[in-house]
Amino acid sequence: MRPASPLSNRAEQLLKTLVERYIEDGQPVGSRMLARQAGLDLSPATVRNVMSDLEELGLVRAPHTSAGRIPTERGYRVFVDSLLKVKPLHASEVRRLQDEFCAAHDPQQIIECASGLLSEVSRLTGIVMAPRRDDFAAFRQIDFVRLSRDRLLVILVTQDGQVQNRVLQAPSRPGGAGGEFDFTSAELQRASNYFNETFSGVSLADVKLRLLGEMEREHDDLQRIMSLAMRAAGAALEPDEPEDHLLVSGESNLMDLPDLGDMRKLRRLFEAFNTKRDLLDLLDRSMRAGGVKIFIGQESGYQALEDCSVITAPYSVDGNIVGTLGVIGPTRMAYERLIPVVDLTARLLSNALTALERGDRLEDPRR
Amino acid sequence: MRPASPLSNRAEQLLKTLVERYIEDGQPVGSRMLARQAGLDLSPATVRNVMSDLEELGLVRAPHTSAGRIPTERGYRVFVDSLLKVKPLHASEVRRLQDEFCAAHDPQQIIECASGLLSEVSRLTGIVMAPRRDDFAAFRQIDFVRLSRDRLLVILVTQDGQVQNRVLQAPSRPGGAGGEFDFTSAELQRASNYFNETFSGVSLADVKLRLLGEMEREHDDLQRIMSLAMRAAGAALEPDEPEDHLLVSGESNLMDLPDLGDMRKLRRLFEAFNTKRDLLDLLDRSMRAGGVKIFIGQESGYQALEDCSVITAPYSVDGNIVGTLGVIGPTRMAYERLIPVVDLTARLLSNALTALERGDRLEDPRR
DNA sequence: GCTTGGCACTCTGGCGCCGGGAGTGCTAAA
DNA sequence: TTTAGCACTCCCGGCGCCAGAGTGCCAAGC
Secondary structure (H helix, E strand, O other), X not given: OOOOOOOOHHHHHHHHHHHHHHHHHOXXXXXXXXXXXXXXXXXXXXXXXXXXXXXXXXXXXXXXXXXXXXXXXXXHXXXXXXXOOOOXXXXXXXXXXHHHHHOOOXXXXXXXXXXXXXXXXXXXXXXXXXXXXXXXXXXXXXXXXXXXXXXXXXXXXXXXXXXEEEEEEOOOOOOOXXXXXXXXXXXXXXXXXXXXXXXXXOEHHHHHHHHHHHHHHHOOOOOHHHHHHHHHHXXXXXXXXXHHHEEEEOHXXXXXXXXXXXXXXXXXXXXXXXXXXXXXXXXXXXXXXXXXXXXXXXXXXXXXXXXXXXXXXXXXXXXXXXXXXXXXXXXXXXXXXXXXXXHHHHHHHHHHHHHHHHHHHHHOOOO | OOOOOOOOHHHHHHHHHXXXXXXXXXXXXXXXXXXXXXXXXXXXXXXXXXXXXXXXXXXXXXXXXXXXXXXXXXXXXXXXXXXXXOOOOOHHHHHHHHHHHHOOOOHHHHHHHHHHHHHHHHOOEEEEEXXXXXXXXXXXXXXXXXXXXXXEEEEEEEOOOOEEEEEEEOOOOOOOOOOOOOOOHHHHHHHHHHHHHHHOOOXXXXXXXXXXXXXXXXXXXXXXXXXXXXXXXXXXXXXXXHHHHEEEEOHHHHHHOHHHOOHHHHHHHXXXXXXXXXXXXXXXXXXXXXXOEEEEHHHHOOHHHOOEEEEEXXXXXXXXXXXXXXXXXXXXXXXXXHHHHHHHHHHHHHHHHHHHHHHHHHHOOOO
């Protein structure tokens, strides 16, 4: 795992050129071509010697005798870590992306837009892990709507404009009659008023704590309606399904790539897109890390991602990292172009979300 | 387009066997095999003569000289229309499906469940068009939540438990200050109370009409808050995005099928799954028709569905058709098995939704 | 000692050929 | 009308061949 040190400048230059050429056209690169392209004025024979060394180091391999060489995963890793120069994007492209973000107004839309842009610009698959509901967000309003004898709808809105519906299902009693949620809407109204007045502006985490406290303490002397309302509010405060937080777009872009021509691999990949669990896991891991992260081939640790690479970057609201986005494509992807794309998209998304959040907060009389 | 009449019994029997065999193992069927399988005690030579006729009628074709025959789309059509005997499902299978439906409690869940079951049981792709919000549904409750200076959240709940959030965006004014939605939550509360009392139990269609009427009539002397609330309510009553009403599951099942091995076709298909428009169109068309409907190959009229067939069936709540579901797969699919599967799933879904609706309605004091 | 030209070797991929197998269409007889 | 026979066609897999590309190694040169 000390790949850079034993490499001479020349070897580095050759490896770099090799990876670039291979990324470009997907064909094993031979010594003659490499000698010409590397700009080092070397003969093919010399190049061959160097390639032999690189092969011994596990950075390149030959698909068969007398094909040229292609990078191994470790080769890509060295390339990405120490050889590649990311080219900043054209100003025009930056502008274009920026404009797209401006078109969206609410957070959900903005995030969807980011995912779409990622896949469109990369011509690969874009993924975004949307922010989990933030327990430090401030409570704004809660509403209760009785749907039927045993179903109660709870709507929770936070100061930053997140809305969450949850249907509370009464534990089924075969006996049936006189279900649990037989309150009038006026009663429910009063309950929600109580919450709205008591907790407005309090962080959800604190709401949760105080609810727990009250439910412990006053146990018996609470009215039945309030006890229910508290339980319902508690349910609404539970974290939501993580699966709803992954956006994937442009899956079908992957079907054009010769590198992923194998149906079995492709199918595994698409199943991973549907299952979402592994991808969320990966994005979650890279959220903690901060900054652009790159997983090459097996490095991610998921079978479904074999022969694939993932470039991720976290994004933030108001300086706090809240989610991760990225692109998925074949190991042979245009890292030089895509790293800045992912990076920029994360920045733009952060800006857009932060601007929205600030705008909303200005509105909030409590801060 | 009068395919059945000129066919002799023998020809029909042979066509039937041919299609069955071909569906079974995907290989062109030769005269020898057909003579043996059809149970007609004919020689291969006789069979060849019949095949020649069928070919002339455009019901079968030979991929090349001296391969056996395979059905054409018209051949499948005849098979489906007049030859195939649908086998009712095993009681055990019916029971299994039924149990799955019982596990779900709210309409959304039930519909997702149906989609999942379709793809699982068919090992193809399941699609469900969820009910559009029903304008004859009864109004239950509306809520307004101010999210920021220029964003207002409207939550609409109907008696049957459908919830709809919509964010109303104020027309952007560059001037900025004193945005449009500067009301206190008490004011908004009052507005929503007004609606809830006035319209409870009224059908959405009527609410819409009465709102329009009032907005026309009282124009000037309305308080600003009420005028806004009416506009907001009106917005919430607008029909929602049709794209949100299509569920697709088991897409990746299609990647295993040799019939759809071609990447180009597969890609087009997956793009159709993402776009949703064409599929919704198709489902919508077949909703009107009522009963199980089958589109074979080009019949559907969409490029993306070439070499694919679609089996659909509408489902209903309380006797009214509200949506359609179905499966998509290669033209060579097991019609005999899948037609009853789709039919049954539609019935079970109808039952489950109707039961839920009835349960809710019993609860509703107004009926 | 590194670099280089030369050379033999190897592997792939396309092409043409061949033979077996499967199935057809036609014809003539039952 | 059905059937057996037969010649014909086409696909497909295997085989050998060849050109092309690239390698590894060796010996000569800077």
